[in-house]
Amino acid sequence: MLMSSQRISYAPTIVIGLVFGLAISAMHIAAAKNATASETAADANARSDAAYQWNMSQRDLPLLGLSAGRLQAGFDQLLAYPAGRFDFSIFRSLNFDEAEGKYLLPVLNRNKRFAFVELSRSSCDTYLSSEGFQLVEKNGMKIVKTPDGTSFTFTQYPDGEFRCATIKQANGPTLFLLYTANGLMLHAVNDSLGRSVTFNYGENGIQSLTQTWMSNLEGFNRTWTIGDNEDPSLRFAHTVGSRSAKFLPANAIVRDYTSEMADCDRLLARIFGGPNAVAGANGFEPAGLAANYPLYRGDVVGDDGKVRRGHLSYAVHLYGSPDGRGDSILYVPAGFTSHSNEATTTDAAVTFYYPKLGNLTDVTLAVFHVADFQIVSEGDRIRIGSIGGPGGSTPLYRHSHIEFYKGNVGLPAAAARAALRINPATVFSK
Numbered sequence: 001m002l003m004s005s006q007r008i009s010y011a012p013t014i015v016i017g018l019v020f021g022l023a024i025s026a027m028h029i030a031a032a033k034n035a036t037a038s039e040t041a042a043d044a045n046a047r048s049d050a051a052y053q054w055n056m057s058q059r060d061l062p063l064l065g066l067s068a069g070r071l072q073a074g075f076d077q078l079l080a081y082p083a084g085r086f087d088f089s090i091f092r093s094l095n096f097d098e099a100e101g102k103y104l105l106p107v108l109n110r111n112k113r114f115a116f117v118e119l120s121r122s123s124c125d126t127y128l129s130s131e132g133f134q135l136v137e138k139n140g141m142k143i144v145k146t147p148d149g150t151s152f153t154f155t156q157y158p159d160g161e162f163r164c165a166t167i168k169q170a171n172g173p174t175l176f177l178l179y180t181a182n183g184l185m186l187h188a189v190n191d192s193l194g195r196s197v198t199f200n201y202g203e204n205g206i207q208s209l210t211q212t213w214m215s216n217l218e219g220f221n222r223t224w225t226i227g228d229n230e231d232p233s234l235r236f237a238h239t240v241g242s243r244s245a246k247f248l249p250a251n252a253i254v255r256d257y258t259s260e261m262a263d264c265d266r267l268l269a270r271i272f273g274g275p276n277a278v279a280g281a282n283g284f285e286p287a288g289l290a291a292n293y294p295l296y297r298g299d300v301v302g303d304d305g306k307v308r309r310g311h312l313s314y315a316v317h318l319y320g321s322p323d324g325r326g327d328s329i330l331y332v333p334a335g336f337t338s339h340s341n342e343a344t345t346t347d348a349a350v351t352f353y354y355p356k357l358g359n360l361t362d363v364t365l366a367v368f369h370v371a372d373f374q375i376v377s378e379g380d381r382i383r384i385g386s387i388g389g390p391g392g393s394t395p396l397y398r399h400s401h402i403e404f405y406k407g408n409v410g411l412p413a414a415a416a417r418a419a420l421r422i423n424p425a426t427v428f429s430k
Contacts, residue, residue, distance in 0.1 A: 060215040062222070063195040071226045076186075076199070076206050080108050081167055081175070084131060084146045086117060090177065091186055092249075093161040094142055094154045097308065099418035103127050103135050104308060105144060105152075114251040116302045119144075157183035158394040184396070253299040253307065254283050264425045271428060272367075272402060273318050273387070274328040281316040281424045288322030289397060314421035316402040320387055324397030327388065330370060331381040333357065343373045344411065348389030353408045358428040364409050368392065368401040 055065045080087035086107035095104040095116070105117040119127035119135045127135040132147035142154040142162050149170025154162040157179065163186075167175040178188045190196040195213040199206050200223070210223040261282040269279035278286045283298020297312040320326030336352035343350050349368045357363040367384065369392020376383040388398035404422040405412060412420055 059193050059195070060213070062197075062211040062213050062220075063189070063191060064197050064209075064211060066224055071209070071224055081152075083107060083117075083150065083152070084133070084148060085110070086115070086131075088152060088164070088167075089114070090164060090189075093163050094144070095308065097418075098414050099309075101415055103142070105129075105133065105135075114249075114300075114302065115304060116306075116308065158396055159184055160391075249296060249300060251300045251302070252283075252296050253301055254296075257282070257284050261425075264428075267428055268316050268402075268424060269318065271333060271381075272316070272331055272400075274320065276321050276326060277328045278319045278322050278324075279316055280319070281312060283310060283312050285312070285317065286319060286322055286324065289319075289324045309418060314403065314423050316424050318387055318400045318402060320398060324399065327386060327398065329383060330367065330385050330387050330400055331378070331383055332365060332367065334377070334380050334382055336365070336382075338408075339375070340411075343370050343389065345390075347391040348373070349411055350384065351411050357404075360404075360422065360427055362407055363422065363427070364405040364407065366403045366405065366411055368403075370400060 055061050055063060076091055079090040081090060082088075083105075086109060089106040089108055092106035095106065096102070097104055097118075100118075101121060103119040105119065107115050107117055109115050117129050117131055117133050119129045119133055122128045125137040134145045136143045136145075140156065144152040144154070146152075151166075151168045151170075152164050153166045153168075155165040156162050163179065163183070164177055166177065176190055177186060178190065179185060180187045185201060186199060188196050188198040193214065196211065198210045198212075200208045200210060202208075206226055208223050208225045210221065212219065212221050214220070261284070265279045265281055265286075268281055269277040273279065278288065280286045280289075283296060285295050285297060287295070289295070297310040299307050299310055299313050301307050318328065318330070320328030332352055333354075335356065336354050339352045340350040347368050348370045349366055350370050350373060351367075352365045354363045354365065355361060357365065369387065369389040370385045371387065371389035371393075372385040373389075374383065374385055387400040389400070392399050392401065402424070403417065404424060404427055405417070405420040406422060407420070409420060
């Protein structure tokens with residue numbers, strides 16, 4: 001445990017409101033560089049050797065025990081909390097598999113390999129897994145209970161993702177996970193003693209972490225930097241030909257944003273948006289959203305070898321500007337033979353059926369988050385409104401979501417969409 005430190009005038013500003021009188025119990029973190037889904041057992045073992053331990057028993061020492069002054073890039077991808085015979089991956093969101101109607105809890109197995117605990121519906125608001133996990137939907141939150149009684153509470157944030165807000169042991173302490181003001185990045189973890197670990201973000205994700213703690217009524221502070229010899233090619237994933245240390249998950253199937261993907265996104269932006277529109281498809285969000293939003297939302301693979309579709313695996317996000325905050329007219333190609341009469345009330349979705357669309361035939365186009373829905377012909381495009389309708393506008397960004405389905409299917413039920421989706425990259429060509 002490194003104890004060299006800098007004295008500070010201590011004020012527990014990260015602890016919110018109440019004094020909980022609780023201590024956090026056993027928890028650990030593994031440090032690693034980005035790993036591919038095909039990594040070997042030797043790779044996994046090498047990563048587990050780099051584990052750091054949370055300090056629970058010695059309250060006059062930092063919350064996190066670190067064995068080195070500098071940490072490896074990407075260590076946050078394996079920040080974990082014990083969950084039965086797995087470890088819950090704290091930086092990852094709770095997922096829902098539309099095709100199978102299951103919740104997917106992101107975990108690490110004992111070899112530090114990424115996996116999912118699958119929870120299937122057992123009643124109207126309860127889901128169960130074969131490992132003994134239970135998920136209960138309650139007041140808009142998702143509460144996961146492990147076989148040993150630990151509860152993970154997931155809260156929905158502005159981007160629609162469910163992130164873990166609290167972890168409470170049965171008859172024991174609670175861990176609080178605090179996020180940045182926009183709710184999209186984990187800012188800190190803390191305990192009731194005022195000890196904290198704060199994550200400091202830079203261009204390539206987390207660039208350092210700072211710990212504060214009390215000893216003999218004095219406050220202490222220390223910062224550990226990350227990636228001293230970091231590869232300069234580790235940049236945001238939406239830059240052609242490069243990778244992201246923070247935002248590209250270790251289990252991502254697509255590792256690089258290629259020139260072909262960039263061409264496809266530019267073409268989609270020209271087809272559906274105004275002159276300044278930016279499209280994010282091919283699993284990646286635009287680079288301009290990097291400061292506030294995880295970039296990769298494509299296919300991932302679990303330790304069981306199953307591929308799970310991401311939000312943008314077979315879909316497009318259309319923004320009005322590179323930073324996601326601009327407005328844009330919203331268009332669809334001419335040539336549809338039928339369309340919705342009005343946008344849906346929940347997510348402002350409209351659909352269009354095309355006997356032929358781009359390279360394909362017999363296609364339904366669905367556009368979500370349409371504002372001011374209308375049908376106005378403008379040459380070879382039809383103006384249908386603007387981006388950012390219900391569900392598509394937050395203080396963080398404004399967008400519309402676009403999907404393509406096989407056949408004349410209208411707006412399919414959510415559970416049926418995964419099987420009908422068409423890869424946007426196959427619909428049009430330059």
